Amino acid sequence: MIRSAFLRALAALLFLASALLQPARADDYLEPDAAFKMSARMLDPNTVAVSFEIADGYYMYRERFAFTAKDAKLGKPSFPPGKVKFDETFGKNVETYRNSVTITVPVEANGMFTLSVSSQGCADAGLCYAPMETPVKLIGAPAPAATAEAAPPTVAPAPATPAPASAASDTPAPAAAATAASAAAPASELSQIAGVLGGGKLLVIIPTFILIGLGLAFTPCVLPMVPILSSIIVGEGAASSRLRGLVLSLAYALGMAIVYTALGIAAGLIGEGLAAALQNPWVLGAFGVLIVAMSLSMFGFYDLQVPSFLQSKLADASGRQSSGKLAGVFLMGAISALIVGPCVAAPLAGALIYISQTRDVLVGGAALFSMAVGMSVPLLLVGISAGSLLPKAGAWMNAVKKCFGVLMLAMALWLVSPVLPAVLQMLGWTALGLGYGAYLLLHNRHWATLAIGAAFGILGAVQLVGLVSGGRDALDPLGHFRGGAAAAPARLQFTRVKSLAELEAALAANPGRTAMLDFYADWCVSCKEMEKLTFTDRAVQQRLAATLLLQVDVTANNADDKALLKRFGLFGPPGIILFDRQGKEIGGARIVGYQAPERFLSSLQALGS
Known part of the structure; x- marks a missing residue:
C-alpha cells in the first residue's frame, strides 16, 4: 500500500517535472x-x-x-x-x-x-x-x-x-x-555574374564588382584615360603635390564613374547598347577635336580650365578658388567615360542584361558604379604619385608637358581611327612620329631625349615606308613585306550573315555540324584583339576545323544588326554564340569580351567532341 502510494507520488512528480521542463526543451530547437x-x-x-x-x-x-x-x-x-x-x-x-x-x-x-x-x-x-x-x-x-x-x-x-x-x-x-x-558544364562568366546580381545583396555585389573593375583597369579601353589625367596634373606645375594630385584624381574618377553608370543604366533601360551609337564619325570626331584642344594646353597655348564665368560662380558658391579647377577636372572625367562606354566585357554585359530584364536600377547601377570605381584605381595611383615622381618646374616640366601633349594627340588619333580609312590612319601616325621625333632631335642634346626622338622618328618612318609601299595596316605597316598572304598568320575564315533569316538558313543548310556565330565591328577594339591574337592561334583553328563559322558585322548598326543583337540579348560586340548539332544555342556558353587562346579553348569545350 505504502509502496503503491509512493510510486503514484513519484509518477506525479515526474509528470510535473516534465511539464515544467517542456518549455526549456522547446527553446533548444533551432529556428x-x-x-x-x-x-x-x-x-x-x-x-x-x-x-x-x-x-x-x-x-x-x-x-x-x-x-x-x-x-x-x-x-x-x-x-x-x-x-x-x-x-x-x-x-x-x-x-x-x-x-x-x-x-x-x-x-x-x-x-x-x-x-x-x-x-x-x-x-x-x-x-x-x-x-x-x-x-x-x-x-x-x-x-x-x-x-x-x-x-x-x-x-x-x-x-x-x-x-x-x-x-x-x-x-x-x-x-x-x-x-x-x-x-x-562549368558556369560561364555571364552566369556567375547573373548569380551575383540575382542575389540582390549589395554587400556582395559592390566588392565583387570593384574587384572586376580592377581587373578591367589595364585594358585598352581604360588606359587611354591615364594620359588625360596625367596631363591635367602636370599642368598644375609647382602647385602639384600628392594631396593635390589625389584630389584631382578623385574628381576625375568620380566624373567618369557617374557618367559611365548613367550610360549603362540608359543602355539597359532602352534595351539596346549605346556602343554603336557612340561609334559614329560625329561623336568620335567631336571627342577627338576636344582631346586635341586639351593637348594644346600642354604646348602652352592656354591653361586647361572651365570658362571664367563658371569658375567665378563655383568659387563664389564654395568660397574656394580651386573649385573651378576641380569642376573642370570632373567634366573631363565625365567626357572620358565615352572611352569606356563602348567597351563591352562580360561584367558590363551581365549588368546591362540585369537592368534591361529587371528594371532594378539600384542594384544594376550600384554594380556599374562599383566597377567604375575599380577601373579608377590606376588613375588614383597617378594622382598619388604625381607629387613625388613628376618634376615641379623648369625645362624638365616643359618637356614633360609637351610629351603628354603628344600622347594626347596620339590618343585622339586612336579614338577616331575606327572611322578613318587606313591611309589616313597611317598618315596621322607618320606625321606624329616624324614631327615629334624631329623636334626632340633638333631642340635637345641630352642622350635620353635624343634616344626618344630617334625612336619616334623610326616609328614614323616605318609607317611612311609601309604606306608608300602599299601597306594598309597601321598596327602592322610592313606586314606585306613578309611574303604576302602565304607568310601572314592564317585566320579563321568566316561566312558573313547579315540578318536573322540568313543565320537560320545557314544553320539549316549545315545539319549535324556545330556552329559559332561571331559578332564583329570595325570600331570594336576587343574584336580586333580576337582577330589578331586568338583566331590566328593554331590550336584554336584545329579545334574549330569542323565547326561552321559565321560572323555578323554590326559596324553599320543598321536595322538588321540591331535585330540580331536583340535576338541574342547582346548590347554590342564582341559576342560569340555557340550552337549544337541541332542548330540550337548551347546554354551557358556565350563568350562576351576578349579571351586569350587558352581561355577561348576552354570555352569551346561546350561544343563537345
Missing part, C-alpha cells in the same frame, strides 16, 4: 531558417541549383520538396540519393537528407523570375517543423528547343502533427536519378 539554410544559384542560364545546409540532428524529407516559379517554366527536379528511414508519422519508409542536399531544376525563363521552394524537415529530438516556402529571385534564359517540357512535380499535403524520434536506423536508399550538377 527553421537556422536548421535548414537555403541558397539558390544559376548553374547556367537554364539550370537552377537549390541547396540546403542542414544542421546536425535535423533532417529533411525528399518528398516534401516542391518548386514553383513566376515568369518561368520549370522542368523535372533532379535529386541526389538520400537515406531511407521508417517514419511513424507517415507509417512508411521515407527518403531523407542530412547535412546538406543540392537539387537541380531545369528552368526556361526570359530574364528575372521568382522561384518558390517548398520544403519540410524535422529534428531527431521529436519536433517536426511546419512546411516552409522560400522565394528567391534569379535570372534565366530561354531554354533550347530540345529541352524537355517543364513538368512541376506534385506534392502531397504536409502533415501538421509532430513526428517523434525514430528508433530505426537509416539505411541506404535505392539509386535515384543522377544529379544534374555533376554533369553540368
